[in-house]
Amino acid sequence: MMISYHPYAMGRLEKLWGKDWMEFRPERWLEKDETTDNLRLKTIDPYMYPVFQAGPRICLGKDMAFLQMKRVVAGVLRQFKVVPAVDEGSEPVFVAALTSKMKGGFLVKFKERK
Incomplete structure (x- = not known):
């Protein structure tokens, strides 16, 4: 048996990203720092959005x-x-x-x- 995944398709799954998955919304990747009120890059599970792969063989x-x-x-x-x-x-x-x-x-x- 062979198991594979398609990172392009995973980045467009409504189940993961919601009904507005196709809209360009950079705020998806940002979160507000409670102490400074600055925006910072949100940590996304690398297995959910594997553009740099995940696990021990990360890019x-x-x-x-x-x-x-x-x-x-x-x-x-x-x-x-x-x-x-x-x-x-x-x-x-x-x-x-x-x-x-x-x-x-x-x-x-x-x-x-x-």
Whole structure:
């Protein structure tokens, strides 16, 4: 017998994420710190959302990926506003593969903040 799972599908299960699973809601991943009132990244069970895998074989680069993501986002958002560069009425097309991606990439525009 072979058992497998599909991380892409698990990230879209209504049973796990609710009826609004398809909506982009970054607050799903944030929680308010009671002492400082600041927002921080919420700890999600790695078996529930296994983008970096889970257990003893967790991705070795997970912590580095989060660190790099935070530094890049902080640097870019300080100077620019990032907006999707899609034509009116069109939507990007998701390509299901071992690593998730968008067909033709996900094009964006950078608008300088004033």
